[in-house]
Amino acid sequence: MMNHSTASKPADQGLLARKAGLPAKDAKLSMAHMYVAFISLLIGGLMGLLQVLVRTGKMTLPFGIDYYQVLTVHGVILALVLTTFFIIGFQYALMSKTVGMSDGERKWAWISFYVMLIGTVVTAVMILLGKANVLYTFYAPLQAHPLFYIGLALVVVGSWIAVFVNLHQFFKWKKQHRGEVSPLLAFMVAINMIIWFISTLGVAATVVIQLIPWSLGLVDEINVLVSRTLFWYFGHPLVYFWLLPAYMAWYAIIPKIIGGKIFSDSLARLAFIMFLLFSIPVGFHHQLLEPGIDPFWKYIQVVLTFAVAIPSLLTAFSMFATFESAGRAKGYTGLFGFMRGLPWKDVRFFAPFVGMLAFVPAGAGGLINASHQLNQVVHNTIWVTGHFHLTLATTVILTFFGISYWLIPVLTGRKLNAHINRLGIIQTIVWSIGMFIMSGAMHIAGLLGAPRRSSYSEYGGSEQAMEWIGYQYAQAIGGSILFIGILLMVYIFVYMTFFAPKGQEEFPMAETAEDALPTPMVFENWKLWIGLAVALILFAYTIPFIDIIQNSPPGSPPFKWPIGYN
Amino acid sequence: MHLHRYEKIWIIFGTGALLAFLIILGIGAFYQGSQPPSCMVTIDPQNVQAHEAFKEENLGLNQVGENEYVVNILASAFNYDLGKDENGAPVKTIRIPAGAKVTFQATTSDVIHGFELAGTNVNMMLEPGYISEYETTMDNPGTYTLICNEYCGTGHHLMYATVEVYEE
Known part of the structure; x- marks a missing residue:
């Protein structure tokens, strides 16, 4: 029984350590990432508002700004910049709290921050100059300015430095604590960073080997399908890189907030290991409708995609088991009576809980998207946009907001007060209503055939398009409500950073339930799990990838004029 | 465990x-x-006309059997080329009798495009260097809009054509 409680050891070191927040230097590092994240939220949210308004057909953008320029900013700044900065900043806080950070590690973490920041600024400038209206997926042979790709490469390289910092922290702890089970949150951060590293190798390969030389004119042509395949090798684990930090909070932080314990340390680790194994070899489910890929291998990756639903099912069970034990421990009885024992008026619980609820339809929608033939009904329709506004922009983001309500005060040495708690609950409700309307309208319009990523169009007065436009009004209403939610959240962030009363906010970290069984040491066998992950990737990709290269058509020259970049 | x-x-x-x-x-x-559509035939994206199906005169609707049609489409930013009518004007609408077996055969001469016949299951990606093909039976009469559902540039939302399925 020695092992299991070590998972939450740092939290056991007594009230003093728990109350002490984070070392000031680590807090500053984490906070730097939060500034970038929340500035991104404001800019990206404003772009989203412009999009839904343009799509009603009642508004046009001023100063000759192109719809697709706004769309590119929206995607890049929210899906790539906000997420990456928030996640890396949050993970530094978790690592500092559980395994600590040395001066050397902190120095590298700052280097990582600045490399990513420079990359972001370079990319942003190119987009604002209108030389990179290629959306955040930058599919060749549309070609942006070389600096757009170079900026993105810098963001990835900067994030790799963060990967090495976190892994250095983690494995240093393990060396000092031989034979012990690592702290759960540190274990989870390590898994997430390994997924990130393995998957970004793909996008780095296409950007550095294919896109940059091609955009500089060093090579004349590009292999489009290879580039897309490398992109989607990265593109799906990317969504798990967003989701896993939310799961970290669900598994190891929420139980503390609701006055309960972690239901099972082992189960949490098992789920994360399954994500490591199954989140990467699944990129073909984004390429189901593409020529040049053998449908047999598409199906193999569909099977693996379904496998990645299993750890999410485990997570759903764990969450409700945690809720039930916490409620019952407080004396609430009855089949669902324990729900009354949950702190509904505590925004640190309420916001992520609403995020969890959104994941039920979001996950089901994901299975539809990945269903081999069924994908044909929804592929590239606005259904897909509706889908990831539930997963990323509701489940993940509401959990990130839920984290912010305690993390920002911890980082700034202030307290979450009743004013912000109340505003936070309002923010969550505003967000849910806005998203229900917007995402709902997107799902329905998508089933009717409305395309995603498209500016306002009547398609020559087609009857079908008229039907879609009605739903675009609904999207504009939902989107406007969401923008109010963003303004509220930015106000909350500013208040928590500069104006909230000074004090020591609790860094909530849960302990494992006493009756939970010890965590098997096999979960700490990193060579085994990374080896298996690599083996699955090789299985899923080797043959079809060789096939794609061997049967390649002549390459594609660059096209700049379609994006208005001459 | x-x-x-x-x-x-x-x-x-x-x-x-x-x-x-x-x-x-x-x-x-x-x-x-x-x-799902997974045609494995490749083509030179800079010389698509070298392929029989995408020669100017073969674009658009071709009847190949009693109730069987092949539609050849050449996509480019921001247009679906369905050939020309008797007057030499570009065809924007093709008409197919209900119940006909139809094979859509398409490619692109520039960037990636989408190929979605809204309201049907016809939906595929068009990528330079590859032919995309989908075979279906058009059972339900009606007017269907063919739209580009993959971003292809500033005029992406203006890229469309029409397919009419009529009752005989």
């Missing part, structure tokens, strides 16, 4: 449901032959 009894039930139920879905998808794909 010990699992709670309810948890075992939940995992068996969840995994079982996923397996059932996969078996259904697998039977559809490998037994009934309903695979």
Whole structure:
């Protein structure tokens, strides 16, 4: 029984350590990432508002700004910049709290921050100059300015430095604590960073080997399908890189907030290991409708995609088991009576809980998207946009907001007060209503055939398009409500950073339930799990990838004029 | 690792449901032959006219059997080329009798485009260097809009054509 409680050891070191927040230097590092994240939220949210308004057909953008320029900013700044900065900043806080950070590690973490920041600024400038209206997926042979790709490469390289910092922290702890089970949150951060590293190798390969030389004119042509395949090798684990930090909070932080314990340390680790194994070899489910890929291998990756639903099912069970034990421990009885024992008026619980609820339809929608033939009904329709506004922009983001309500005060040495708690609950409700309307309208319009990523169009007065436009009004209403939610959240962030009363906010970290069984040491066998992950990737990709290269058509020259970049 | 009894039930139920879905998808794909469009034919994207199907005179609707048609489409930013009518004007609408077996055969001469016949299951990606093909039966009469559903540039939302399925 020695092992299991070590998972939450740092939290056991007594009230003093728990109350002490984070070392000031680590807090500053984490906070730097939060500034970038929340500035991104404001800019990206404003772009989203412009999009839904343009799509009603009642508004046009001023100063000759192109719809697709706004769309590119929206995607890049929210899906790539906000997420990456928030996640890396949050993970530094978790690592500092559980395994600590040395001066050397902190120095590298700052280097990582600045490399990513420079990359972001370079990319942003190119987009604002209108030389990179290629959306955040930058599919060749549309070609942006070389600096757009170079900026993105810098963001990835900067994030790799963060990967090495976190892994250095983690494995240093393990060396000092031989034979012990690592702290759960540190274990989870390590898994997430390994997924990130393995998957970004793909996008780095296409950007550095294919896109940059091609955009500089060093090579004349590009292999489009290879580039897309490398992109989607990265593109799906990317969504798990967003989701896993939310799961970290669900598994190891929420139980503390609701006055309960972690239901099972082992189960949490098992789920994360399954994500490591199954989140990467699944990129073909984004390429189901593409020529040049053998449908047999598409199906193999569909099977693996379904496998990645299993750890999410485990997570759903764990969450409700945690809720039930916490409620019952407080004396609430009855089949669902324990729900009354949950702190509904505590925004640190309420916001992520609403995020969890959104994941039920979001996950089901994901299975539809990945269903081999069924994908044909929804592929590239606005259904897909509706889908990831539930997963990323509701489940993940509401959990990130839920984290912010305690993390920002911890980082700034202030307290979450009743004013912000109340505003936070309002923010969550505003967000849910806005998203229900917007995402709902997107799902329905998508089933009717409305395309995603498209500016306002009547398609020559087609009857079908008229039907879609009605739903675009609904999207504009939902989107406007969401923008109010963003303004509220930015106000909350500013208040928590500069104006909230000074004090020591609790860094909530849960302990494992006493009756939970010890965590098997096999979960700490990193060579085994990374080896298996690599083996699955090789299985899923080797043959079809060789096939794609061997049967390649002549390459594609660059096209700049379609994006208005001459 | 010990699992709670309810948890075992939940995992068996969840995994079982996923397996059932996969078996259904697998039977559809490998037994009934309903695979997503995955044409393996390549073409020179800078010289698509070298392929018989995309020669100027073969674009658009071609009747190949009693109730069988092939539609050849050349996509480019921001247009679907369906050939020319008797007066030399570009065809924007093709008309197909209900119940006909139709093979859509398309490619692109520049960037990536989408090919979605809204309201039907015809939906595929067009990528430079590849031919995309989808065979279907157009049972329901009506007017369907062919739209580009993959971003292809500033005029992406202006790229469309029309397919009319008429009752004979």
